[in-house]
Amino acid sequence: MPSPDESVRAASALARRLAEAVGKVLRGKQEVVELALVTLFAGGHLLVEDVPGVGKTTLARTLAACLGLDYRRLQFTSDLMPSDVLGGNVFDRDSSTFVFRPGPVFTQLLLADEINRTTPRTQSALLEAMDERRVSIDGVTHPLDESFFVIATQNPLDFHGTYPLPESQLDRFLVRTEMGYPPDEVEREVLARRRGRDPLAGVEPVVTTDELLAARRATEHVRMEPVLLDYLHGIVLATRRSPLIEIGASTRAALALEGAVRARALVEGRAHALPDDVKALAAPVLAHRIRPAVSGDERSDALRAIRTVVDELSVPL
Known part of the structure; x- marks a missing residue:
């Protein structure tokens, strides 16, 4: 094994x-x-x-x-x-x-x-x-x-x-x-190249x-240091306190982000997660799980709110 x-x-x-x-x-x-x-x-x-x-x-x-x-x-x-x-x-x-x-x-x-x-x-x-x-x-x-x-x-x-x-x-x-x-x-x-041609022609399972x-x-098995987990948790907590957000991220959203961060580290070829993984995934994982306080384009407002929250938090070294 x-x-x-x-x-x-x-x-x-x-x-x-x-x-x-x-x-x-x-x-x-x-x-x-x-x-x-x-x-x-x-x-x-x-x-x-x-x-x-x-x-x-x-x-x-x-x-x-x-x-x-x-x-x-x-x-x-x-x-x-x-x-x-x-x-x-x-x-x-x-x-x-x-x-x-x-x-x-x-x-x-x-x-x-x-x-x-x-x-x-x-x-x-x-x-x-x-x-x-x-x-x-x-x-x-x-x-x-x-x-x-x-x-x-x-x-x-x-x-x-x-x-x-x-x-x-x-x-x-x-x-x-x-x-x-x-x-x-x-x-x-x-x-130029794909007129009348299936783009998947010749694709085989890898x-x-x-x-x-x-x-x-x-x-x-991807390692996640306690300080990084604190950083991730801090982002989730900040979504619940930000004036830009009416309903913040749930515990299930936090678990989803943690799992995604581990997976991104693996996709990037690492056995340990980094703050960059958290920053890269905060918006794609959390934005559709919150409700922004600003009325308008809800999707854009949610993305903007999450990015603002992330930018305002200090990144662990």
């Missing part, structure tokens, strides 16, 4: 291999790719918000291909029902009994595409699955795959026909981020499911 340090080194090598493979498809998106890997290795789920056509679906497809995971895409629409997500019991005439027919959530990597185009009732159907990795139908619990990972995409709320995600649903996402437009030179290359699960376990 490998030692903790050996486990961390193996997981870091796996992260480099995966980042390189994904980066060949999603060029110029290193920050988004890193956040996706941090979320994946921390065992969380990822919410990507941006305008249509900037690569959100390609990110999910590329990760699934490089990981060799069973992949399902579910397009969320206004008429989608919870049973369309989870599945349900159907009557089987041959046996004269009800048989459970699993829905798209029974996969390893689920792309919940445009999740804010469906009603809150259907959005909440993912809650138990994301949090507990299981689904309850008619009193019977059905476990999901241990590697279950959700990438949800959503359009900005000022787009027509969108429903804001409820706070309880947002809290199930470890990281919320944006794709952004590609760098000019990368976009020009896409125009990681096995067992390696992924081992990497997740290895994050527990």
